[in-house]
Amino acid sequence: xxxxxxxxxxxxxxxxxxxxxxxxxxxxxxxxxxxxxxxxxxxxxxxxxxxxxxxxxxxxxxxxxxxxxxxxxxxxxxxxxxxxxxxxxxxxxxxxxxxxxxxxxxxxxxxxxxxxxxxxxxxxxxxxxxxxxxxxxxxxxxxxxxxxxxxxxxxxxxxxxxxxxxxxxxxxxxxxxxxxxxxxxxxxxxxxxxxxxxxxxxxxxxxxxxxxxxxxxxxxxxxxxxxxxxxxxxxxxxxxxxxxxxxxxxxxxxxxxxxxxxxxxxxxxxxxxxxxxxxxxxxxxxxxxxxxxxxxxxxxxxxxxxxxxxxxxxxxxxxxxxxxxxxxxxxxxxxxxxxxxxxxxxxxxxxxxxxxxxxxxxxxxxxxxxxxxxxxxxxxxxxxx
Amino acid sequence: xxxxxxxxxxxxxxxxxxxxxxxxxxxxxxxxxxxxxxxxxxxxxxxxxxxxxxxxxxxxxxxxxxxxxxxxxxxxxxxxxxxxxxxxxxxxxxxxxxxxxxxxxxxxxxxxxxxxxxxxxxxxxxxxxxxxxxxxxxxxxxxxxxxxxxxxxxxxxxxxxxxxxxxxxxxxxxxxxxxxxxxxxxxxxxxxxxxxxxxxxxxxxxxxxxxxxxxxxxxxxxxxxxxxxxxxxxxxxxxxxxxxxxxxxxxxxxxxxxxxxxxxxxxxxxxxxxxxxxxxxxxxxxxxxxxxxxxxxxxxxxxxxxxxxxxxxxxxxxxxxxxxxxxxxxxxxxxxxxxxxxxxxxxxxxxxxxxxxxxxxxxxxxxxxxxxxxxxxxxxxxxxx
Numbered sequence: 001x002x003x004x005x006x007x008x009x010x011x012x013x014x015x016x017x018x019x020x021x022x023x024x025x026x027x028x029x030x031x032x033x034x035x036x037x038x039x040x041x042x043x044x045x046x047x048x049x050x051x052x053x054x055x056x057x058x059x060x061x062x063x064x065x066x067x068x069x070x071x072x073x074x075x076x077x078x079x080x081x082x083x084x085x086x087x088x089x090x091x092x093x094x095x096x097x098x099x100x101x102x103x104x105x106x107x108x109x110x111x112x113x114x115x116x117x118x119x120x121x122x123x124x125x126x127x128x129x130x131x132x133x134x135x136x137x138x139x140x141x142x143x144x145x146x147x148x149x150x151x152x153x154x155x156x157x158x159x160x161x162x163x164x165x166x167x168x169x170x171x172x173x174x175x176x177x178x179x180x181x182x183x184x185x186x187x188x189x190x191x192x193x194x195x196x197x198x199x200x201x202x203x204x205x206x207x208x209x210x211x212x213x214x215x216x217x218x219x220x221x222x223x224x225x226x227x228x229x230x231x232x233x234x235x236x237x238x239x240x241x242x243x244x245x246x247x248x249x250x251x252x253x254x255x256x257x258x259x260x261x262x263x264x265x266x267x268x269x270x271x272x273x274x275x276x277x278x279x280x281x282x283x284x285x286x287x288x289x290x291x292x293x294x295x296x297x298x299x300x301x302x303x304x305x306x307x308x309x310x311x312x313x314x315x316x317x318x319x320x321x322x323x324x325x326x327x328x329x330x331x332x333x334x335x336x337x338x339x340x341x342x343x344x345x346x347x348x349x350x351x352x353x354x355x356x357x358x359x360x361x362x363x364x365x366x367x368x369x370x371x372x373x374x375x376x377x378x379x380x381x382x383x384x385x
Numbered sequence: 386x387x388x389x390x391x392x393x394x395x396x397x398x399x400x401x402x403x404x405x406x407x408x409x410x411x412x413x414x415x416x417x418x419x420x421x422x423x424x425x426x427x428x429x430x431x432x433x434x435x436x437x438x439x440x441x442x443x444x445x446x447x448x449x450x451x452x453x454x455x456x457x458x459x460x461x462x463x464x465x466x467x468x469x470x471x472x473x474x475x476x477x478x479x480x481x482x483x484x485x486x487x488x489x490x491x492x493x494x495x496x497x498x499x500x501x502x503x504x505x506x507x508x509x510x511x512x513x514x515x516x517x518x519x520x521x522x523x524x525x526x527x528x529x530x531x532x533x534x535x536x537x538x539x540x541x542x543x544x545x546x547x548x549x550x551x552x553x554x555x556x557x558x559x560x561x562x563x564x565x566x567x568x569x570x571x572x573x574x575x576x577x578x579x580x581x582x583x584x585x586x587x588x589x590x591x592x593x594x595x596x597x598x599x600x601x602x603x604x605x606x607x608x609x610x611x612x613x614x615x616x617x618x619x620x621x622x623x624x625x626x627x628x629x630x631x632x633x634x635x636x637x638x639x640x641x642x643x644x645x646x647x648x649x650x651x652x653x654x655x656x657x658x659x660x661x662x663x664x665x666x667x668x669x670x671x672x673x674x675x676x677x678x679x680x681x682x683x684x685x686x687x688x689x690x691x692x693x694x695x696x697x698x699x700x701x702x703x704x705x706x707x708x709x710x711x712x713x714x715x716x717x718x719x720x721x722x723x724x725x726x727x728x729x730x731x732x733x734x735x736x737x738x739x740x741x742x743x744x745x746x747x748x749x750x751x752x753x754x755x756x757x758x759x760x761x762x763x764x765x766x767x768x769x770x
Contacts, residue, residue, distance in 0.1 A: 002573075004569040004570055004572055004573035004581075005569055005572065005573075007576075017597075025565060029565070029569045030569075048644075049669075050597070050601055050623075050625035050626055051601060051605070051607075051613075051625045051627075051669060052607075052669055052670075053601060053604065053605065053607075053625075055604065060600060060601055060604055061597060061600075061601075061625075063600070064596055064597055064600040064601075065596075065597075129716060129720070130719075130720060132719065133715070133716055133719030133720065134714075134715045134716045134719060135716035135719075138703070138716075139643070139701040141643045141701050142643075143622050143623075143630065143631075143632075143641050143642075143643050144641055144643055144701060144702070144703040146641075147632060147639075147641035147703050147704065147705040147706065148703050148704065148705075148706055148711070148716075149706070149711065150706055150707055150708040150710075150711045151552075152632060152641075152705055153707055153708070154550075154551030154552055155540050155541075155548055155549065155550055155551035156540075156541060156545075156548055156551070160541075161632065161634060161639065162632055162639055162705050163540055163541055163548060163632075164540065164622040164623075164631070164632055164641075165539075165540055165550050165554075166539030166540035166541070166614075166616070166621065166622065166623055166624055167536075167539055167594065167595060167597065167598060167623070168597065168623075169550075169554070169594075172558070172594060173557070173558070173561065174740075176558065176561045176562070176565070177561070177740050177741055179565050180410060180414070180561070180564050180565055180568060180741065181741040181743070183565060183568035183569055183572060184389035184390055184414045184415075184568055184741075185389055185743070186572055187389055187390065187568060187571055187572055187575065188387075188389035188390075190572065190575045190576075191392075191575075196389075196743060196744055197743075197744050197745065198741060198742065198743055198744075199741070199742035199745070200740060200741055200742070201740075203716075203720065204720060204722065204740035204742075205740045207720070207722050207737055207740065208722075208737055208738075208739070208740035209552065209554075209557060210552060210737075211449055211450075211736065211737045212402075212435070212446060212449055212450075212552065212553065213552060213708075214708065214736075214737055215445060215446075215448070215449040215734070215735070215736040215737065216435055216436060216438060216445055216446075216449075217708045218712075218723065218734075218735040218736070219438065219440065219445055219734045219735060219736075220436070220438065222436075222437075222438075228436075228708065229551075229708065231551070236551065237528050237549040237551065238435075238528075238549075238551055238552070238553075239551055240435035240436045240438075240446075241435055242436075245528065246528075246549070247528075247532060247537060247546065247547055247548075247549060249546060254532075254546065254547055256528050256529055256531075256532035256537075256549075257528075258524070258526045258527075258528050258529055259433075284434075284436060284437055285437075316524040316526050316529060317529070318523070318529040318532050318533050319532065319533065320532040320533075320537055320547050321532070321533055321534070321535055322535055322538055323535040323538070323598075323599065323602045323613065323614065325535075326533070326534065326535045327603075329519075330518070330519045331514060331518055331519045331520035331523075331533075331588075334515075334517065334518030334519060334520075335514070335515055335518065335588065335589060335592070337589065337592050337593075338603065349600070349603075349604045350600070350603040350604055351596065351599075351600040351603070351604075352592055352593055352595075352596045352599055352600065353593075354593070355562050355585060355586075355589035355590045355592065355593035356562055356565065356566040356569075356583060356584070356585055357515075357583065357584035357585070357589075358566070358570070358581060358582075358583055359581055359582050359583075360582065360584070
């Protein structure tokens, strides 16, 4: 299958998660992605071990984010290496970096310099909080961006402390936005021949991610003290949605209930008490009370029991799975999300594929993340550097 | 400013969140996005009220996701209206839909039919779980996809029940993936003249979103029973990261601590007991114990006290803000994320802008979501339908 970005070359100066996640998607869609890495340590993510897990010399995390890429070693503090990079620049289409504001100018690879060398280049920058304003020097890190953005007050129940999302959500939505920005700028270039600078930041991205909650907050006349978002007392899953929206314990596990008619739900569950809440939007106004009625009832029977009853009445619900349970389901298996990636030094691991399908085809790439500098010599020869 | 997608036209048959979020981004980047909506009710999201909030006849949620678009009314169950749509198809570049598998064929707007009418069209489909396999008829809904995917076991502490992310994360990452898929397919079309079908689903997207956790899970030889992910007992923020990563209560609020040297942290906090954990990756292996030592210490002083000490030593940390606090900060204000959107019938609300910057410019669009069918007559005239 010919992939849509074949023929495009990306130089990835980005480290850690957000930029490399963008690079991974570009690579999965067909671009050639060359990581430019410093000697000895390389991308800092190589040594960011999660649960002490490594494959070869590098963390599993690094392998996850950097498969299907090449590695070119360069010391950007050495003017000779910077010259090599500058000779490479006219031959690439995109560069990405996440140096802190100010650093890239010192290295001589800022947009003004680089766009004189290659006016058609798409120059993509990631920062924590943009390149101006009082936060510009703050470390651009996922948990801190979550914490500053208000996000940690959206999950969990009313009396819980702030609960961060247990995944690098700011990094990932930011990387994803960068892919969009790069592709849009490439489309414009195909039409006009112009390069572009595109900027994304963790904070702007995680605020956009909360556009639903923030817009509700900013327009809530009913609440002059603006104390939103308010999580429900139990089974909270969304601060702005009414009962029954949430996850409830059952006799042997849990069940997730989406929004739907309280009347229908009350009939299907055989829970007459719940029907009282169906009028006048009481399902939002009295959601704590409604949810507590539901919770008391659901805990008396198994998950399977309730799902059978609710699915028969087409009420939207589901089981709540752990990874162990998930990977054993036929549904998960039929998605064929897993693939094995390998490298010439015989390392091998299992990871997930690109989530996009093209003309009905799933996209697989068997190539594991590169050894630091593994492609330096070949790239120098190929581009006559 | 000339936006990168100017000149492109998108027909949005998608409803609710994932597809319309994609359409919003395409519109913000310059595309013309026309919602095709059924009579009377329109996009189901118009009546999906969160916290009973409406502006005009529509929910605040609908307004948030559908600003900067046009609305064309058509009854896809009426063959005459389907013919009108078919006359429009040769004149557009992209269509998106999230009909359940099978429905679009019945409407006569499946890929095979549509691509014969316009072979250059990019046809983008969203489903809950793909178009085959045992889950294909499951309702494609955010909380249910979260619950099935294992995601709800990533947030919160060890003994907590499953905790969903308090935002429509599956919808949003799925919509974001669809934007990428559409733009990549458009790039290919500029080169080859070919249209394409692209598919995304809530489940594949929310699994990709967990690629870090899933890859760790799938390669964890140290844990033969594969009981990962394990959240820490307190201050859990990431199942695979060691101490101190998390949010801790202080005397007057909270503080978020990113990963970093335990030795440095112990010095800056004046907490000698913590230094014992610095060797041999004990910060992961003994993270519950290390975190409890940190928690006991941090609660004795204010957030400001600790942030001053840690920032002086360049340890990455931050305050933990609510929306009330966030919107009062100079940092937030300087990002200029808010904009007011209005409509000819004088409705007006405040929402957030596109998180991508182009050539240093923030992107604002003042146009609120359309009244149902507001552009039908004009579009019929314009395209001679």
